[in-house]
Amino acid sequence: MSLFPRHLIAFALLFGVAALPVHAASTAASSASDSASSAVGSLSTSIGKSSNSSSPGHDVADGDYRVIDIAEAADRPGLVRLTLQGVTVAENTEFALYLPRLTFEQAQLATGQQVRTRQRAYGIEFARTDAHAPFFLVLHDEWYRELASHPVTL
Structure with missing residues (x-):
């Protein structure tokens, strides 16, 4: 197995972990917006x-x-x-x-x-x-x- 696919896998994992806080923040904002709208x-x-x-x-x-x-x-x-x-x-x-x-x-x-x-x-x-x-x-x-x-x- 070459190094290239490992770098892609590492990059994909890093990108996925970095995106988690963004998704969590948008979910929290959405929940706050939904409860306020009621x-x-x-x-x-x-x-x-x-x-x-x-x-x-x-x-x-x-x-x-x-x-x-x-x-x-x-x-x-x-x-x-x-x-x-x-x-x-x-x-x-x-x-x-x-x-x-x-x-x-x-x-x-x-x-x-x-x-x-x-x-x-x-x-x-x-x-x-x-x-x-x-x-x-x-x-x-x-x-x-x-x-x-x-x-x-x-």
Whole structure:
């Protein structure tokens, strides 16, 4: 056996070992991105008009809302539809909030519970009134598009 194939084998092994940290880092970044995306949604896909509301659906005022209905989003697999009704805002104010199932389960939301909304520069923050940390962020569509992962080739 000549030396040439041994050098190729050594080079291949060295290259393969050197690529492992890159692959591990990209996997970790992907996992972080996936878990963050379950707690973030876009305005156009996460906020909807309630069937009882005459408002366009995207104008959510700061304040407290009561969860009056929880249902599977039949036309959106993997999402749960919450119907929220104003408590500290006009009582006839209603809108639908679409959450990924995992986010809904982690937030431990139930009918009758209250949710607080706060407008932010990037969108709307949703938190249970009995908790300080938000459970879901609805980003303005322009901000949300900036979060998309894009493959990088070296």
